[in-house]
Amino acid sequence: MTGVAGRADGERVLRDLRELATFGAFKTGVHRPTFSAQDMAARRWLCGKLVEAGLEASIDGIGSVFGLSRGPGSKVLTGSHLESQNEAGWLDGALGVIYGLEAARALGGGVDVAAWCDEEGHFGSFIGSRFFLGLLPDDEIDRLGNRYDERPLRGVLAEVGLAGVPRRQIEPGRYKAYCEAHIEQGDTLESGGLRIGVVTAVVAIWQYRLVATGEQNHAGTTSMARRRDAGLALTRLLGEIDRRFPAIAGPRSVWTCGRITLEPGAPSIIPGRAEALFQLRDADPAVLDRLQAELMALVEAANQEGRCPVALEVMSQSRPARMDEGLQALIEAAAEERQPGCSLRMPSGAGHDAQYLARVMPSSMLFVPSIGGISHHWTENTSDSDIAFGAEVYVDAVRRMLG
């Protein structure tokens, strides 16, 4: 091993990240879907690196990679994920794994490294970390399949040689903390000239389906007075949300309508049914409650005034995952010691494995800046100096967590 004991080696981190990016290289990013040949090769490559770092390496029966330190005493668990979204960036997930590896190398003991399988959800929702924590029931595994081609998860696990391989679950009492690094995926750090985000919480996501029911009819022979246009009813409701939400939202609330479907969807037919997928995200449950109450009021108003009944279905309501206050302070101290004023406490708008780890141990996350805030696209990037700086802060923060 090279590097100065106790400190991150930025060049080594960049070298590893660049080598990892050759698995499934796509333009300047990577295409490394969960359990693809390139993904499995990356997992095996990581095992080699973990062994080289003196850890006990394994791939468990759900596909997560573990590197366990051998010494006594309670450990800090580090890591993130290896697979990527389709045709996406080289750092999303990979950065946190290599930072964990670097912490294990630099600190010489007490650091476990995990690459949680399928954080990107090609097959399910956080199956690696949830299984590790006993939060993934076997019957859910039976039901899961690839979201693009529907291959069953069980069959794919067998194809990649993981059928019958033991799955690792958390060893009670082993860990004092979890620390995950990740790219920010937004432009808050960059636009503020900052280098380190100290995550306060992973936001909750509340998802809804809005369905307007009208009367399918001929777009030429049905007068405006007579028609009951489900698409128009839905458009009006989305317009009201757009007008009302800004006044009652929190400073970091986001809300998104990602899909609208009009049925039957033909140019000359008045839609008889219209559906929208709508979601809210915030780290503060009180803000989410307020936004949901307004949403319900708007739906009720639409139903009293409009000609098409609108139904609101709550599809999911996750809870915000608070990061540990003490660990936040340690990351902040490590950052500010290196460059005063370089860090910001901020929520994570995206989901991460840390939101599940936080249920069973004090957990923390550190963000590095994303150039242009670009995420889930092959042009995603972070400057080399920010990557190296982030590694230094991260390793120092883990050192402080080990106490």
Next chain:
Amino acid sequence: MTGVAGRADGERVLRDLRELATFGAFKTGVHRPTFSAQDMAARRWLCGKLVEAGLEASIDGIGSVFGLSRGPGSKVLTGSHLESQNEAGWLDGALGVIYGLEAARALGGGVDVAAWCDEEGHFGSFIGSRFFLGLLPDDEIDRLGNRYDERPLRGVLAEVGLAGVPRRQIEPGRYKAYCEAHIEQGDTLESGGLRIGVVTAVVAIWQYRLVATGEQNHAGTTSMARRRDAGLALTRLLGEIDRRFPAIAGPRSVWTCGRITLEPGAPSIIPGRAEALFQLRDADPAVLDRLQAELMALVEAANQEGRCPVALEVMSQSRPARMDEGLQALIEAAAEERQPGCSLRMPSGAGHDAQYLARVMPSSMLFVPSIGGISHHWTENTSDSDIAFGAEVYVDAVRRMLG
């Protein structure tokens, strides 16, 4: 032949319509797509009826059925279509064909009957009547295919035995008028307690594609201030159309957004592109011009104020087809003589073969009421007494047209 010479026999008309509805019977309607086995059987059945009425019957090489009267003198051309929309009504098209047949039977000469192929557009747009008028180029026939399963029209024509069969084109000077009967497909007649619609024009349809271009991004990590949501830009524009159009529309203008597509269409991704299909219909070109000018102004305003450029593409702009004033008066006289105050002059919001026939000869259309205004659905219906009354008025009107 039964019936009183010179007058329609309502019972005979109802009998024929019921027999025709056995071809492709579906619940209380019919499923008779163009060139299906049941459609071809209906065409052959009609040939038999035309021959029985003393006409020279044929199916031409594009699938239209003709019954030609043999006597001298100029003729009135009657008819409509035989095929149906999928799982649709028993009278849409069929009524106009049987009324034409009844006119030929009752008037004993001077009446030609046509069943124009594929008015319902399973393969193209009015291919039967357009071919008859020399408005369907051969290279368009080469390109056409079934809109559901993409079977090429040429291949299907061969399968049903029509390859190489001569196609009939209009004989110059043969006709003095065209008269087509149809169900209204709306509820104007029914809600006014009326029995006969005298069509003033087939409305023009102006079709547009609206495309908003934003920036596809993560719905959790992209702040509201930073995001460029193409779906939201489109929703706002549709909302403005909804607010502004009623004040400037004509009394019978209709406008419809039949499809909205957000891309990529995932719940957690801000749409980078959003598309809507939008159409206007009116019989008055001045009203269409006014609505289009407003649409363009709203798009321009959206482009000046909004963060996502919106493009407006004109997809098609048909012209309104005026029905002949003199023929309207004849239909009106025939209706009012039977029941004063029973008729209404009104535009047709739907397209019909008459819109093409009107380009080459004085043309006319007569509507009978649709129960509940239902159209393009198997529950479409008209009362027996309205069907019989319509036949009487129709035959009398054709008699007057023959002079």
